[in-house]
Amino acid sequence: MSDLTGKTAIITGASRGIGAEIAKRFAQAGANVVVNYSGSQQKAEAVVEAINENGGKAIAVKANVADADAVKAMVDETMTTFGTVDILVNNAGITRDNLMMRMKDDEWDDVINTNLKGVFVCTKAVTRQMMKQRSGRIVNIASIVGVMGNAGQANYVASKAGVIGLTKTTARELASRGITANAVAPGFITTDMTDQLNEDIQKTMMSQIPLGRFGKPEEVAKAALFLASDEASYMTGQTLHLDGGMVM
Amino acid sequence: MATVLERVTKVIVDRLGVEENEVKLEASFTGDLGADSLDVVELVMELEDEFDMEISDEDAEGMSTVGDAVSYIEKKQA
Numbered sequence A: 001m002s003d004l005t006g007k008t009a010i011i012t013g014a015s016r017g018i019g020a021e022i023a024k025r026f027a028q029a030g031a032n033v034v035v036n037y038s039g040s041q042q043k044a045e046a047v048v049e050a051i052n053e054n055g056g057k058a059i060a061v062k063a064n065v066a067d068a069d070a071v072k073a074m075v076d077e078t079m080t081t082f083g084t085v086d087i088l089v090n091n092a093g094i095t096r097d098n099l100m101m102r103m104k105d106d107e108w109d110d111v112i113n114t115n116l117k118g119v120f121v122c123t124k125a126v127t128r129q130m131m132k133q134r135s136g137r138i139v140n141i142a143s144i145v146g147v148m149g150n151a152g153q154a155n156y157v158a159s160k161a162g163v164i165g166l167t168k169t170t171a172r173e174l175a176s177r178g179i180t181a182n183a184v185a186p187g188f189i190t191t192d193m194t195d196q197l198n199e200d201i202q203k204t205m206m207s208q209i210p211l212g213r214f215g216k217p218e219e220v221a222k223a224a225l226f227l228a229s230d231e232a233s234y235m236t237g238q239t240l241h242l243d244g245g246m247v248m
Numbered sequence B: 001m002a003t004v005l006e007r008v009t010k011v012i013v014d015r016l017g018v019e020e021n022e023v024k025l026e027a028s029f030t031g032d033l034g035a036d037s038l039d040v041v042e043l044v045m046e047l048e049d050e051f052d053m054e055i056s057d058e059d060a061e062g063m064s065t066v067g068d069a070v071s072y073i074e075k076k077q078a
């Protein structure tokens, strides 16, 4: 089993869905966890409580991932509370779906800001500490649509393809300092994000999944745990597809 | 109390693994001292810690030699 004892992990967007599951798994594996959120304070605190009840250590920190000052404050608070930052999971993400012909500039900007700029801002903010430590793990939650494209999600697909490219550059820039960067590209995972989709879209999606079912947040969390642990020590710049076989 | 030059020299020797006598005022980090661009970023970070000051990215970009760093720090401390 992957062990994170004594490590400190910042998980962005950990109040709900996949991020909440990653936070719980990492805490189970022994990590101190920073549960980041942007609006859902109560949900973030519930995640922290669940972790504490299981004997883990966690704090909830509000910060918009695209806001460099707020992110810096989050990293500072992490350092004061836990003394290190060993792992960053860039998980926060949003969708604002529309056909390209109908897509508003706002919809484009919001998604690129949170999903792509957010990864840049958070990565930059932890790099200083990780470089000093000569070790670190960065795990980016991309999406399989960033690899295959998806009608109606121009903004989201561009942001996720961007994250995959950013992952490779981060891996190359920081490899000499003992820092690895990898991505996970989930397919269709059952969370609030996918519950919004109408039945027709869900059916069409299902027909493209060889394993014949949607994924669960804990299945993404397990892959993130592997990438954040010592077991993935010789892997960097890669994107793991967790999509029931949609893309091969 | 060590001078600014002595303290800067120590940081450079530790970080870049060069000999103390190579660290001359006119020596450039990347040309003479064998630093790559990431080393320079780290060097600036360590100077910030050593002298307990913030060095903005723009200011850091203007520092290419040991002398640049020393005079920048002396000016900021004055």
Ligand SMILES: NC(=O)c1ccc[n+]([C@@H]2O[C@H](COP(=O)([O-])OP(=O)(O)OC[C@H]3O[C@@H](n4cnc5c(N)ncnc54)[C@H](OP(=O)(O)O)[C@@H]3O)[C@@H](O)[C@H]2O)c1
Residues within 6 Å of the ligand: A012, A013, A014, A015, A016, A017, A018, A019, A036, A037, A038, A039, A040, A041, A043, A063, A064, A065, A066, A090, A091, A092, A093, A094, A114, A118, A141, A142, A143, A144, A185, A186, A187, A188, A189, A190, A191, A192, A193, A194
């Ligand atoms: N579900 C899927 O099928 C699927 C597939 C592929 C990839 N993904 C990716 O997996 C990640 C998690 O998705 P999910 O399905 O778990 O989504 P979700 O249930 O909608 O949760 C999104 C999380 O991101 C946070 N967040 C949103 N904007 C933020 C910001 N600006 N700053 C900080 N936090 C922010 C939210 O915090 P608040 O609660 O405070 O708003 C929430 O915790 C996303 O990157 C998504 O693109 C999901």
